[in-house]
Amino acid sequence: MPRAPWRYILHADLDAFYASVEQLDNPEYRGLPLVVGGSVSGRGVVAAASYEARKYGIHSAMPMRTAVRLYPEIVQVLPRFSRYREVSGQVMGIFHRLTPLVEPLSLDEAYLDISRQVPSDMLEEVARGLKAAVKEETGLVITVGGGSTKTISKIASQLAKPDGLMLIKPGDERSFLDPLDVDLLWGVGPKTAEILKHHRIKTIGELADSDLVWLSRTFGKRGPELKERASGLEQDRVEPFRETKSVSSEVTLPKDVGERTALEKKMEELAQEVAVRLRKEELRGKTIWVKLRLADFTTFTRQQTFNSATDDAETIFRVARDLMRRELRPGLEFRLLGVGVTNFQESSQLTMFPTE
């Protein structure tokens, strides 16, 4: 395939996705502060908050109880993931009409490489068209960011939210990125940001201009990557077939649990969910892992790898249970359990008759 004459990537993000779907499907919720999330009584967390709820300082990943404290009359809805997947599929379909190079990051965001489809003088028209098509066909609002790298397009959409559009012209990379806070950069988490700030690197521009040797010494091979990203030069491509690396399911327990049978029952449900998703995505993995969080928030994982790959709930549960049993001690209580399957096997011949 010949190289496109230039590179332009859009980052499209559905605004308050789960909450918007709920408001769309249930007109009586429209205009009201609403949260989608786990059990109301227990310790579920907010998976999504409508823009009305965000005005009260409610945001995703916040414990449900805090959300209720901030706005007691808040509408609370249990998540309906199959519905979100369905709507997401519809939206991704709209993206695909524009370019085959669509890389979904999750149900509600995706990168689109439009380098080959869109001439530079039509960028804005096309991006507006995309927003309009999603709105018209699904009723949902997207924010679109654009730039010559994935980093720029994603930051642009983050800054433009909600219902926004921000396109950075090729050539304007540095002037756009330089003044921004360094922690807006993908890969700069709280820990990295702290180190950088300690060295008086507060903006993306300062990171771009910082010494490569020092970055390498401080962050290893991540150092040069950070500098490239900060300089608007990274070449990461939009990968339409991004592989799923792991399929997992986890749950925060309504109250800390130390009792074996109760934990195992929960684990069995999780294994079941994982198996269903594996089969849906046609994946089989050789490695099964469990994630455990103690009452004091200490979190650790244990894993086991096998010769043959599985998507079988019973197998996943058996292994997860055994891994978990080794960690149980009298008096030890858990607040979170998770199980996952990874190390996907590339291929296997399917058979006509079930194995005996």
Add this chain to the structure above:
Amino acid sequence: MKVSCLQENLSAGLGDVGRAVASRTPLPITNNVLIATDNGRLKLSATNLELSITSWIGAKVEEEGVIAVPARLLTEFVSSLPSEQVEMSLPARSRSLNVKCARFEANISGADPEEFPPTPTISDGLEVEIASDVLQMAIQNVAFAAATEDSRPVLTGVQLELKGDTLLLAAADGFRLAVHEAKLGSAVPEDTSVIIPAKTLSEVSRIASGQEEPIKIMVNAGKTQVLFRLKDAEIVSQLIQGTFPNYGQLIPKDFATRAIIDVSEFARATRAASIFARDGSGIVRLQMTAGEGEDGVGTLSVSARSEEVGDDEGKIDATVEGEPAKIAFNSKYLSDVLNVLGQGMVALETSSPSSPGVLRPMSPAEGTTYVHVVMPMFVQW
């Protein structure tokens, strides 16, 4: 015994019975071929107790007689002789067969013919005649899909069903299923189904090749043995006992995508892809896309890739109905079926990347239907 025959006839006769000669047997006599004069012809017989093959060749019989001689030795010796008259003689009460041809002469130590296991005969039971080409085609289309070794012996066999005026052959090895139906010309007296070892049928087809006369099939009343009577040969085989899987259930009733493809182009693309698939456990990937233009011509892409070698993609015009689809097959299973389809157009029907794929010839030989089901490979796309 004193007989003479042509070297090529003798060599061919020994070749026909050769596959029934036992190897590694507790009964050493079955390593022999039985040579006997029989109504002015020479009769050659071999058996491994499961399969017995008898072949008759034209000969000039001057003196009747019978002897068992080591099959491999005689076969190799005869095949190295010039294509001339072969004279075989066995002096009375002797066990040494004298073989002369041109300026060669050999003496081969034989064994007591009385020890040679008698060839089973079938006198009662079912009897039916089938046109040779009809049976050969059915066998060629089906027998390769049987298992070569399996914990389930029935899968090493081919289900043969005679129902009214229909002949049906089915074989499945757990990864693929082939079902061929043909018209018999006349109705059978009684509907019957038996499981015949696939090897037996391959022998029948091999020995019958070139024969125009119909083949007579006989199954004994106890349904333990089957006999195929060819023009100059008889094949008797044990039947496999058990229940053949309900193959009707294994044939998908509907599909999401159907592509109609030229068989020879499909076979060529599969051959090319399988070169690249050798490394990667034989995975050939198929992608079907409907046509966008007015002519509706879509594409079947046949591709393979391997980490070390590289990749390959062949594109073929195809009439594609339904959703765009992708499915991966083991290249051997795909080329096996395309080989027997030979030419013409084939329909490939799929429902999902993990559901069986179905191949059906668009214009099968008159009076026949053929369906082939292949289980896909589970792959990361």
